[in-house]
Amino acid sequence: MYTTDNYEGMIAETVTIQGTNHDTINAYFARPLGPGPFPAMVIIHHMPGWDEWYKEATRKFAYYGYAALAPNLYFRAGHGTPEDVAAKIRAEGGVADDQVMGDLEGAARHLLSLPYVNGKVGVFGTCSGGRQAFLAGCRLDVFDAVVDCWGGRVVMAPEDLTPKYPVSPINYTADLSAPLLGIFGNEDHGPTAEQVNQHEEELKKHGKDYEFHRYDDAGHGFFYHHRPAYRQAQAMDGWEKVFAFLEKNLK
Amino acid sequence: MCTMIVQQVKIEGSGKKETGWFTLKEANVSYDHPFNAPFEHALNIDFVNEAQGPGARVAVELSAEAALALVEAIQAVLKTAEERDQIV
Secondary structure, eight states: OOOTTSOOOEEEEEEEEEOGGGOEEEEEEEEESSSOOEEEEEEEOBTTBSOHHHHHHHHHHHHTTOEEEEEOTTGGGOOSOHHHHHHHHHHTTOOOHHHHHHHHHHHHHHHHTSTTEEEEEEEEEETHHHHHHHHHHHHOSOOSEEEEESOTTSSOOGGGOOSSSOSOGGGGGGGOOSOEEEEEETTOSSSOHHHHHHHHHHHHHTTOOEEEEEETTOOTTTTOTTSTTOOHHHHHHHHHHHHHHHHHHHO | OOSOEEEEEEEEEEEEETTEEEEEEEEEEEEEOOSSSSSSSEEEEEEEOGGGOTTOEEEEEEOHHHHHHHHHHHHHHHHHHHHTTOOO
8 A cells, every 4th residue: 555655656658569470569668666576467458549548547557566568559550649540440440359469468478578577467458458358368378367347349249250350259258267357337338238247147157267346327438537438436446446356366 | 449330431522630631532430439529439430541641530520310410411412402403
């Protein structure tokens, strides 16, 4: 717990890492100053892009003692304002799951190579990033904790599967290799409460270590303090749940 | 990318962004999360020129009702122009 007589310091900067196919991509990295050891987090930005809220969130994880790395999953789309780049990706129908998994694994391996990281790394994402966090927990063997905040399209209908999204993430549930925290708003339209129920049933069926927290009077993106969807009490409780979960699993 | 409902149409025209006019080549129409409009999802239209990079974009984000009203208005205006033999 922080008290006012503690020393604190942080560095936050853009770095480059190796992603899928050893491609160089950029990433936003924030970590506490000092020798560590620090647990690490890969932070997956949401559909609106590698934006200001995500940079803030990355620094928030550093404030809580994590070496936090947010890869720019839209790097290959070119450069411009985060919104313009995200709009380009939106028009292309998003980023392929395989490419994202490679970038997330690259981010995790980068963190694990650092001398001040304690050998444990978690993954956090919201919106499309929540879905990708769950997928990463299933498809990659590198994560020790997974936080899925309102990840949409974890449950996908067969007609929604495409070459970029060939498998509904829920079908990977048996392969989940790390504890999972899920944060959801009961008024969300994607994922709906029914889809969250389906996901939870699948986790139970496979005996997975998970905890889901569902909030009334909250919809999609209720942590986003710059959007009308923000719900103060639910967001504060949700963040507490996130950091308690990570404390238990990574420190 | 939470709905993935998107279509692209080739267009001809011009758009104006902060630095001035540019040639439009494509319009990307989606029903997905907006960046600014105060809705969970919006009818988003990005008028772009892909060859000029991500910054060549004029964006609007509309409620579904507003988008439908816009479609009706466009069709009505074009119908009138056609009736007056103005479309060449």
